[in-house]
Amino acid sequence: DTEVTQTPKHLVMGMTNKKSLKCEQHMGHRAMYWYKQKAKKPPELMFVYSYEKLSINESVPSRFSPECPNSSLLNLHLHALQPEDSALYLCASSPEGQLSYEQYFGPGTRLTVT
């Protein structure tokens, strides 16, 4: 299995909802990442987990809460989001923790906050 999967593909949520995004990889990679991408902009790093420990938090608002239950799974819990949080959320993984360079991306979750 050489891919990163993300669910759901699309998500519409209200500002008072709680939802979660899920990312999974079975390539044995030891680092996993969350990026946020607005239309016609580059991906912006949000969080990095290396060997299941949070190693980078790019000053992301607390309404975004990451979780790495095991080395194959990465979640992003969402609560009380704002309309400006609407974006494509991308998950990625890399083989050897943060010392790896090449990243493998999932197809993304398109999030709309109403």
Place this chain on the structure above:
Amino acid sequence: SQQGEEDPQALSIQEGENATMNCSYKTSINNLQWYRQNSGRGLVHLILIRSNEREKHSGRLRVTLDTSKKSSSLLITASRAADTASYFCAVWMDSSYKLIFGSGTRLLVRP
């Protein structure tokens, strides 16, 4: 802060022509990578060039790196309609253990 700046922002060419995209960055890097993104989808890694390399090839792709000018270029030869996508350069900095993406070039290949 954004490290990579790309130009042009958008490029439209005829199928069969070559496409060249440029990327500039600001600080010392370990390597520079190029990724492709089809509309609204995930990114696909194309090629990685290390700071001690000057040129690298992969199929129809040719990447150059000039560390003295802090710039890189991606050449796609004999373009196809399927090459239509956004292309991002990304720099890896050992100082931060992060991959920082450039602003991207949107390529349209007309059949």
